Amino acid sequence: TRCRHRVSSLYHKALAWARKMVGGKVCVRRTHAFVFTQCTHGKVDSVLETFDLYAAKNPSLAIDQDMGKILDEAVMRLHPSSVLELGMHCGYSSVRMLRLLPPTGKLITVEMDPLTADLGEEIILVSGFKHHQFQVLTSSSANIIRTLHLFLDQNCRKGLDLVLMDHDPQQYLPDLLALQKEELLCSSGCSILFINRTRGSDEDLREVLAHVTLNPKYLSIGKHLPFILEVLYKKDD
Numbered sequence: 001t002r003c004r005h006r007v008s009s010l011y012h013k014a015l016a017w018a019r020k021m022v023g024g025k026v027c028v029r030r031t032h033a034f035v036f037t038q039c040t041h042g043k044v045d046s047v048l049e050t051f052d053l054y055a056a057k058n059p060s061l062a063i064d065q066d067m068g069k070i071l072d073e074a075v076m077r078l079h080p081s082s083v084l085e086l087g088m089h090c091g092y093s094s095v096r097m098l099r100l101l102p103p104t105g106k107l108i109t110v111e112m113d114p115l116t117a118d119l120g121e122e123i124i125l126v127s128g129f130k131h132h133q134f135q136v137l138t139s140s141s142a143n144i145i146r147t148l149h150l151f152l153d154q155n156c157r158k159g160l161d162l163v164l165m166d167h168d169p170q171q172y173l174p175d176l177l178a179l180q181k182e183e184l185l186c187s188s189g190c191s192i193l194f195i196n197r198t199r200g201s202d203e204d205l206r207e208v209l210a211h212v213t214l215n216p217k218y219l220s221i222g223k224h225l226p227f228i229l230e231v232l233y234k235k236d237d
């Protein structure tokens, strides 16, 4: 009986994996519909668990649980009051960060696809967060960075404490340079996390790594490889 149970469990795992592999493209509407209908509204843990449940069987763009744990650790360590996320998608990483922000903390999250931005925003609201805690900006990262200072409220006057980049790896370096040029990174210290989705290689991070290694304003470079690169920017001595 035990053997049959194990075979059955292995069979179901293999079936779920195969479904995920042949399941086709990531569908933001399907992700949203699943999370919206299956989670308990107002319960952030339920929202995250429902995302994980969906991602176990379907193609998903949300960061996985290993990346999520690294992100949680960074947010708890840094205690940031102003966070910028580039690449919101359906709101999984946004919700993950929001639940760990201090009471006065604020998240600005950027998504260039208007439908995705609307659906992601709804998921953040369903998780129980209010508009004074977050703002969704529908724009490409390059366009919004130029005017981002307009969206930073009094809380964020000293600049951003944490930036999560999980949008387009081709934009990682240009956006980092733009954030620096616009003086949006907190001069006494801002951590920037770059998600690496190319398993087994750091190709997506090569340009950024070359830049931060040569620039003395980047004090430490932590590689939570193969998933995340974390750099600390500090302008003041």
Ligand SMILES: C[S@@+](CC[C@H](N)C(=O)[O-])C[C@H]1O[C@@H](n2cnc3c(N)ncnc32)[C@H](O)[C@@H]1O
Residues within 6 Å of the ligand: 061, 062, 063, 086, 087, 088, 089, 090, 091, 092, 093, 094, 110, 111, 112, 113, 116, 139, 140, 141, 142, 166, 167, 168, 171
């Ligand atoms: C990998 S997904 C983000 C996943 C999300 N961080 C999570 O874990 O739930 C990348 C998202 O970034 C958006 N995106 C891609 N390039 C962008 C850009 N240049 N500016 C803003 N958003 C962008 C895509 O539309 C997509 O929804």
